[in-house]
Amino acid sequence: MNLFYKISSVISKFMYGRNGFDALGIAVFIFSFVLSIFRWIPLVGFVIWIIQTGLLGYVLFRILSRNVEARRAENLAFSGILGKIKNEFGNRKIRRESCGTHKFFRCPSCKNTLRVPKGKGKVYITCPKCGERFVKNT
Ligand SMILES: [Zn+2]
Incomplete structure (x- = not known):
């Protein structure tokens, strides 16, 4: 048994019954990464740092959460909002293209x-x- 196999088996045992990385987790993670753009601004950068820490804490909480049911509901709500936004942009495109x-x-x-x-x-x-x-x- 090699080390890699050992580590991955420990991780998968640890992650069993937990929520893991879902679409909402990825989105929050990316959003917190994007916020880094404003980190150079004095004072604002500090506030951003606090927000980022909070967001990453939230992502970690969701990954490790054993309440998969609740996390799945959050993820579903998020997907619904995302779908609505996509729809709105799609509608605007149709309007632009056929306004004449x-x-x-x-x-x-x-x-x-x-x-x-x-x-x-x-x-x-x-x-x-x-x-x-x-x-x-x-
Ligand atoms: Zn109608």
């Missing part, structure tokens, strides 16, 4: 954003999400 050819309306019932071709006059719009029907001028 399409008009955007909000469904009066569910607030879903709908894209309709421009210059078609009065159109009857059916919301694909909730089925609400309404009339708009394009």
Whole structure:
């Protein structure tokens, strides 16, 4: 049995039943690393250092946590927020690309954003999400 195998087996035994490194852990870790950019500023750098220490402590806490259920819920909530942000950026890109050819309306019932071709006059719009029907001028 070589040393590497011994070490990895000790680590995997230690990590058994613990949360480990997940997407939220990686994101917080990277965020704390990015904060290093501001470390050179006097006073602000000290505050950043405290924040970084706190963030890394939080990452370590999440890695070692045995309450996997709670950590998984946090990670899921984080993924949900990340998905919403990605969606928002995607929507903005679509709006930018089709601002000359399409008009955007909000469904009066569910607030879903709908894209309709421009210059078609009065159109009857059916919301694909909730089925609400309404009339708009394009
Ligand atoms: Zn709707």
